Amino acid sequence: DILHLANEKGLGKVRWVEEHASGRLSWRKREIAQVFEELQPGDNLIVSELSRLGRSMLECMEILSIGSQKQINIYAVKGNWQLDGSIQSKILAMAFAMAAEIERDLISQRTREALAAKKRAGIKLGRPKGSGKSKLDKYRPEIEALLETGSTQRYIASRFDTTESNLSRWMKKHKLRRYRGKNKP
Template sequence: MENQRFEINRFIKKTGVKVDSWIEETISGTISPNKRNLGKLIEKTKKGDIIICSELSRLGRNMFMIMSILNILMERGVIIYTVKERYKLGEDLTSKVLAFAFSISAEIERSLISQRTKEALQRKKAEGVKLGRPKGRLNSKHKLTGCECKIRTMLSEGYPKNLISKQLNVSPSTLYLFMKEKKITF
């Protein structure tokens, strides 16, 4: 993120574009835009606004997501600057064609990275390297770590375990295993 901010700051100094606010994403681009800060930004945009991003692949993780986001922004009259690709995307046809080409190349790049990772893992496995957590070793941290008091309180108040698991956003089996390990009974 620091590298992206650095590149955007260089772009701002070079072009003189004024920045009103910054958004940073700490969650994956595979998550729907409306569940990210990007979605909130898109909702606030209006004609003449400018969005600067380091590259189009930062908007989403596949061609359709990127194209959908760009389509919404372009229909609203928002201009998108991409620092790495050095393009200004607006309402014109050329911008739409460039955006399409960029999103396809970003998706191909991600696909190739994924393929290389899978191949490397297969090679390691073929070499006899055991992948994953060593067999028999337990996790030191669980999704529910730190929730012991809350679980005990909810159980003492008569909440059913299914409702507790929904409240804590875990599956019932995760809750049961955690309760068993922490010896939480009611």
């Protein structure tokens, strides 16, 4: 069918690329990404059907959009679609865009409903609360001594291989302050 379409449209020599990767993989990790990297403006891509380009309508739309930007002509055997910058292809792309937007909305709605159901079931959402322990806990006496001698938070953070913001949060949690000269508590 692909050869027949190529001959019918006079597209010239055909180079075959078969996709063996799982359909669950993002298109950027599949063979199609390499094909798109190599295609030049005016080149032609023939697929058995447009839905084979990606796992979802959104992915297919992304691929078609990139093809359009790169001025690549995309043909689909099933449905006899031709996306080549013509009016027909622009209308088709607009229909795909609308379908992709509807799919996005449906995914969003399903996600919201699933999260609401989990919340109603009493399942806590979000990042789980940590253990409350910090890698800095074991260094508390050293950190207190460094603070008393006037060391900067930047110095202390680098010494214990952490960030200044993490050290600052840890100090706040343990009610520690940097002592400044005569104003020691």
